[in-house]
Amino acid sequence: MVYAHAGEKPMSRAAVTAEKSLPAATTPMPEIERTVSEIGAKVAKARAERGWSLATLAQRAGLSTAAVHKIEKSGMTPTIASLMKVAAALGKSVGYFVEEVEATRPVTLIRGDERSRLYTSKQGLELQNISGRYGPFWVAGAEAFVQPGADSGPEPMSHPGEELVLLLDGRMTFTIDGETYALRAGDSIHFRTVRPHSWANPGRERARAVWLSIRGS
DSSP, X not given: OBOOSTTSOOBOHHXXXXXXXXXXXXXXXXXXXXXXXXXXXXXXXXXXXXXXXXXXXXXXXXXXXXXXXXXXXXXXXXXXXXXXXXXXXHTOOHHHHHOOOOTTOOOOOOOGGXXXXXXXOOTTEEEEEOSOOBTTBSEXXXXXXXOTTOBSOSSOBOOSSEEEXXXXXXXXXXXXXXXXXXXXXXXXXXXXXXXXXXXXXXXXXXXXXXXXXXXXX
């Protein structure tokens, strides 16, 4: 017999063995690992929304470009101090990057009159959210409204993932790897965002599009 603490009933060796073999059901390690694995994608998304390069974020966060690259590729789990620096540089809370995945809510319904506006640093661009958040999902989507003359800025963007744009109204141009593609209403374009890319509305009317972003692995 194996004896427990005073006042408790003794346990048999078989019972002790069985107890030790029980899974640690109260320790949510897979959930923790999943949350940690999402940090890199969230950092990459927040950086891409601002049109920053890896070097720009690294400089603003006081980290090396290689360190930021490893964080985004989930090749390195950032320390609390590093994550705080990255969060501060991106204007986000640390909680934004470590928020747990809603594994119990695999469906997100967004009513047309309840859409939230997404942050973007691009002038003349309005994004209305149409998707669930990154974490449970690999795709983020928005209905985009692009004012005449608006563009993504003087420097091409590059970040992990893909984008798929369906133009509903107006005109837009996308320049990818130095080649320009002109879109009219009804046209769509799908490209890997690791390629240097930029966009613009060269027309005199506001353009409207469904814009999907697929994060990189």
